[in-house]
């Protein structure tokens with residue numbers, strides 16, 4: 556039986572996770588739920604699943620829940636609340652779905668405490684992947700990737716002799732600007748960038764899909780998760796988002812992983828691994844006629860993808876710097892303070908300006924994160 560803490564229960568991964576839990580009452584139970592600002596949805600989730608431990612973003616929201624819930628769970632708030640949920644003694648599985656570097660410490664602590672951690676927070680792998688591996692190793696924790704491409708790779712690579720593998724490829728939908736000319740991409744609006752063709756996701760990751768920064772972060776994530784060099788990870792644009800990843804062998808052949816583009820599938824994979832059970836998603840409809848297309852990504856129109864490869868090659872704190880710069884730039888774009896093309900300019904500026912250092916500790920990662928944010932904020936202010 557998997558006893559879950561969901562960190563980020565009101566976001567898109569969190570709500571999909573609860574649907575998977577609903578489909579497997581005999582295998583999955585909810586012990587803890589943590590959310591940030593959406594106290595109303597958290598309240599209704601609590602009434603439906605009765606978690607014993609609950610955390611929310613602020614003390615005020617925790618007080619509000621205390622007087623509005625029909626039962627009395629342990630109530631926490633803030634960063635300590637995330638840790639209380641992740642480390643609750645009855646929890647053996649943590650779904651880490653907090654967006655951004657805010658999710659780092661709880662992911663690390665859960666791995667160190669020997670939990671299975673289903674990581675949807677790709678930032679924790681991108682900026683501190685080596686440290687997450689160390690934490691898992693030290694505490695006996697188990698790291699499973701919820702990101703659809705990486706769950707696909709995990710399935711393809713599971714039990715494989717790594718010396719047979721030449722490369723892995725993750726697919727990218729190409730986002731809303733896949734076939735737009737450069738000049739039009741450069742002046743794209745917020746509404747255009749939020750209009751993702753295949754996946755329905757939160758605003759940060761949707762903008763990252765429009766710049767292909769999301770795919771860049773996923774390249775770093777794949778390298779970290781599976782111990783691959785920058786030359787062994789590649790990206791193929793596949794607008795239909797039905798093939799999620801491929802593994803290429805030394806003999807030139809490939810294996811592909813295919814499923815509907817529904818996040819409940821990779822979530823269930825991570826929660827039930829190594830079991831495969833019927834769940835909330837129907838088997839793939841092979842009898843419906845369809846066409847799949849594949850093309851190479853264009854780094855000129857999507858420079859953020861190239862910046863991610865650069866950060867991966869530079870190593871150390873470079874991915875943390877890039878990730879932090881990008882978070883600042885995307886937030887500024889969503890607030891109307893930056894243009895779409897400024898996002899890549901800000902990211903490049905930070906990589907050029909701040910030298911990467913080798914990765915030693917979580918504190919050091921957080922320092923690099925803060926430095927990059929400070930510089931990026933300063934850069935944004937010069938543009939507005």
Ligand code: MG
Pocket residue numbers: 702703704773
């Ligand atoms: Mg993904």
